[in-house]
Amino acid sequence: MSIATVFEIVLAAVVLILGIWTIAVRETYSATVGFIAYGLLVALIWVRLDAVDVALTEAAISGGLGGVLLLGAAARLQDAELTATEAPSKVTRVSAALLSSLTAAALASAVLFLPDSPPTLAPTVAGHAWATSLANPVTNVLMAFRAMDTMLEKVVLLLAIIGVWSLAPDDAWGGRPGLRHQADPNDILVFLARLLPPVGIVAGIYIFWTGANHPGGAFQGGAILASMWLLTVMAGLTDTPPVSRRWLRFVLIAGPGLFLIVGLGGLWFGAAFLAYPPALAKPLILGIEVAMILTIAATLGLLLTGAPERSEGQ
Amino acid sequence: MSLVRDIMTIAAVSAGALFFLAGTVGLLRFPDTLTRLHALTKADNLGLGLVVLGLLLQAGNLRDGLKLIGIWLLALLAGATVSQLIARTARQGEAAK
Numbered sequence: 001m002s003i004a005t006v007f008e009i010v011l012a013a014v015v016l017i018l019g020i021w022t023i024a025v026r027e028t029y030s031a032t033v034g035f036i037a038y039g040l041l042v043a044l045i046w047v048r049l050d051a052v053d054v055a056l057t058e059a060a061i062s063g064g065l066g067g068v069l070l071l072g073a074a075a076r077l078q079d080a081e082l083t084a085t086e087a088p089s090k091v092t093r094v095s096a097a098l099l100s101s102l103t104a105a106a107l108a109s110a111v112l113f114l115p116d117s118p119p120t121l122a123p124t125v126a127g128h129a130w131a132t133s134l135a136n137p138v139t140n141v142l143m144a145f146r147a148m149d150t151m152l153e154k155v156v157l158l159l160a161i162i163g164v165w166s167l168a169p170d171d172a173w174g175g176r177p178g179l180r181h182q183a184d185p186n187d188i189l190v191f192l193a194r195l196l197p198p199v200g201i202v203a204g205i206y207i208f209w210t211g212a213n214h215p216g217g218a219f220q221g222g223a224i225l226a227s228m229w230l231l232t233v234m235a236g237l238t239d240t241p242p243v244s245r246r247w248l249r250f251v252l253i254a255g256p257g258l259f260l261i262v263g264l265g266g267l268w269f270g271a272a273f274l275a276y277p278p279a280l281a282k283p284l285i286l287g288i289e290v291a292m293i294l295t296i297a298a299t300l301g302l303l304l305t306g307a308p309e310r311s312e313g314q
Numbered sequence: 315m316s317l318v319r320d321i322m323t324i325a326a327v328s329a330g331a332l333f334f335l336a337g338t339v340g341l342l343r344f345p346d347t348l349t350r351l352h353a354l355t356k357a358d359n360l361g362l363g364l365v366v367l368g369l370l371l372q373a374g375n376l377r378d379g380l381k382l383i384g385i386w387l388l389a390l391l392a393g394a395t396v397s398q399l400i401a402r403t404a405r406q407g408e409a410a411k
Contacts, residue, residue, distance in 0.1 A: 188402075195391065196391065199388070
């Protein structure tokens, strides 16, 4: 047994134990912290499986932005939990446990009964890489061969932000999301928010740019850009824009909008919806990705800052 | 030459792992928040620094080496900032009691 195998077994065991602990622990805050650590370790598993693209997304979304979102939710729930006296009834708890066990059993049996040589489209994807002149097969699938899925995924992000905004109280509608953070010049967070964003912006754009040929892409790069923006907001150096701003809404629809226009162009001039002419494939994909990284960064940032809470002047 | 490099790598990474172990033991055993933070910074700064130093000797080219040093510097910055923030919250919590 090689060292790598031992490491993989230990990693899988730790993830399993952490998963059980996250379910079993009673405090919402502890469960949240457990889940964030779980996400980061799952990212390591993806690296061991040579799925670096997935690992980057897992670390950025599950460990990073999702973690912040869950911590915020846990903080809000804490007040409600203190006042709640009524525990869920035994029937509710038993049926919840039964439903989750059945789901887990179904998933486990699906994995265990996979055919020994699972059906794969990987050779086909590798064989058609010439059509886009991009070397990263994941980007090829996401942006060309299954571009429809990626476009719909961006539409889902848009729907999510509409869902969050619709929670705004009437008098704050169209206003600024989240609380106004006051910047204290001696605060260590302000220092970090001045020092880190230049590095983070370069790293985000690099991950986006290198996605053509190596692991990376618009989603991972956009998540880093969003976190840099959130850092300056949390330190009080910048304020969130009112959600009624036209430029903001334009940025939010830029990614799916451009995707849709290119797709319809394929229908008009080419063979099918989202069919790129091979000569123009790379510039078209790059254009869509530039619009998408802006949309993703703005959407993820706004999802975390939450519903509008203050009218514009406050 | 490569044998000397390998030995130095093993020594540096082992020393780094030792600091991580000591930091973890400190995190579990020390009595209050500030001393626990003190134990953690040893793992972040020295532990990761020694691991990076050991891996630098194995880095194939300058680019990979610079990336490794960049990761260490970013971890230093994040660790220092977060421990300051946690320490401040802990002190405010004590003052409120």
